[in-house]
Amino acid sequence: MQAVALFPEGPDLRVIEKERPEPADGEVLIRTLSVGIDGSDRRIVDGEIGGDVPDGEDHLVVGHEAVGIVEDANGTELTEGTVVTPLVRRPTDAGSHAAQNGELDMAPAGAFHECGIFGAHGYMAEYVTCEPAYLVTVPASHAEYGFFVEPASILEKSLEQAFAARSGFNWRPESAFVLGNGNLGLLGLARLATGEEFERTYCLGRRDRPDPTIDFIERVGGTYVDSRETPLRQVPAAYEPVDYVFETTGYPKHSVGAARALGPNGVATLQGIPGEATFEFEGGAFHSDLVVNNKALLGVVNSRKTHFEAAVDWLSDVSSGLLDDLVTGRYSVDEIDRALDDSPETLKTVICFE
Numbered sequence: 017m018q019a020v021a022l023f024p025e026g027p028d029l030r031v032i033e034k035e036r037p038e039p040a041d042g043e044v045l046i047r048t049l050s051v052g053i054d055g056s057d058r059r060i061v062d063g064e065i066g067g068d069v070p071d072g073e074d075h076l077v078v079g080h081e082a083v084g085i086v087e088d089a090n091g092t093e094l095t096e097g098t099v100v101t102p103l104v105r106r107p108t109d110a111g112s113h114a115a116q117n118g119e120l121d122m123a124p125a126g127a128f129h130e131c132g133i134f135g136a137h138g139y140m141a142e143y144v145t146c147e148p149a150y151l152v153t154v155p156a157s158h159a160e161y162g163f164f165v166e167p168a169s170i171l172e173k174s175l176e177q178a179f180a181a182r183s184g185f186n187w188r189p190e191s192a193f194v195l196g197n198g199n200l201g202l203l204g205l206a207r208l209a210t211g212e213e214f215e216r217t218y219c220l221g222r223r224d225r226p227d228p229t230i231d232f233i234e235r236v237g238g239t240y241v242d243s244r245e246t247p248l249r250q251v252p253a254a255y256e257p258v259d260y261v262f263e264t265t266g267y268p269k270h271s272v273g274a275a276r277a278l279g280p281n282g283v284a285t286l287q288g289i290p291g292e293a294t295f296e297f298e299g300g301a302f303h304s305d306l307v308v309n310n311k312a313l314l315g316v317v318n319s320r321k322t323h324f325e326a327a328v329d330w331l332s333d334v335s336s337g338l339l340d341d342l343v344t345g346r347y348s349v350d351e352i353d354r355a356l357d358d359s360p361e362t363l364k365t366v367i368c369f370e
């Protein structure tokens with residue numbers, strides 16, 4: 017079968033021939049339908065993050081946003097023909113507290129591998145095997161968009177965490193601000209703009225018009241904010257002090273800026289993962305602002321089964337036209353280089369196995 021694999025020396029990405037995997041006891045065999053590509057995949061391929069190969073191997077099969085069909089249920093509770101999407105993390109110790117509780121997304125480093133990111137093969141292969149515990153069912157009617165479940169699950173976890181952080185009082189949020197108009201940002205904006213939690217949405221970018229991401233922001237009813245014209249500290253005066261910030265730029269200064277854009281009692285979740293960076297900021301004012309305005313800043317990474325299920329619910333309800341607007345390219349595995357290209361015209365690209 018064909019697979020897309022990263023050989024860390026270089027690094028070098030190749031389409032390779034691999035033996036079709038045999039499901040072990042308790043695993044199912046999945047025929048992959050499609051695998052989405054995001055900014056993290058591009059950074060893995062560029063050697064910036066992850067890329068560690070599984071023990072004893074010389075390559076890492078990439079891809080962590082997948083949807084497929086159960087081809088061989090192998091005596092498990094699943095049935096053949098079911099459409100499924102796999103979680104990303106796998107435990108290094110199946111007996112750990114996080115693994116036993118299905119909360120690997122909250123586990124410390126060292127307690128897990130991330131399929132297609134580090135330490136365990138991903139899903140950009142014609143067939144993969146997986147235990148049902150790490151699979152979530154997708155309605156067959158939405159198989160075409162199943163690769164969106166994993167990234168949409170990040171937003172679901174972030175919203176859950178944000179509301180949990182504000183659960184000690186009667187929080188009445190109205191506005192949400194997405195920082196970043198890339199893969200995660202636009203999908204997150206689509207979820208926030210079509211959901212019931214917020215009345216107004218904003219999205220930060222650094223692009224000139226005409227631009228397809230600005231078109232998408234406005235199509236879902238959001239307001240485009242250009243970070244070159246309006247630094248985050250000016251957002252409250254230029255637009256409004258926002259109740260929720262969903263950061264996806266990975267731009268380090270936005271950890272501080274996110275708090276500045278918030279109104280009293282607001283909460284920001286940070287999802288971006290910057291590399292090493294040093295910068296100066298007014299620490300005293302930042303600290304005081306958090307305290308006297310009851311603001312909360314949370315880091316959020318990965319997601320678990322319940323977040324995947326919430327993402328499936330949203331994807332099942334949202335118009336397919338909106339999802340189609342996000343997908344700018346569906347490619348075969350031999351076109352992986354084109355799929356990884358990140359031109360300003362690129363929103364979401366997908367590798368399709370059929």
Ligand SMILES: NC(=O)c1ccc[n+]([C@@H]2O[C@H](COP(=O)([O-])OP(=O)(O)OC[C@H]3O[C@@H](n4cnc5c(N)ncnc54)[C@H](OP(=O)(O)O)[C@@H]3O)[C@@H](O)[C@H]2O)c1
Nearest residue numbers: 054055196197198199200221243265266287288289317318
């Ligand atoms: N926490 C998690 O579980 C999780 C999950 C997935 C991804 N991530 C991380 O989240 C981040 C976003 O992922 P992605 O796939 O959406 O990446 P992406 O497609 O590269 O998107 C990042 C976007 O941020 C914009 N941006 C960067 N700096 C900016 C600035 N100063 N002002 C305005 N816009 C700015 C970029 O704009 P241009 O395109 O115009 O340059 C780009 O559109 C990455 O750091 C990724 O590693 C985290």
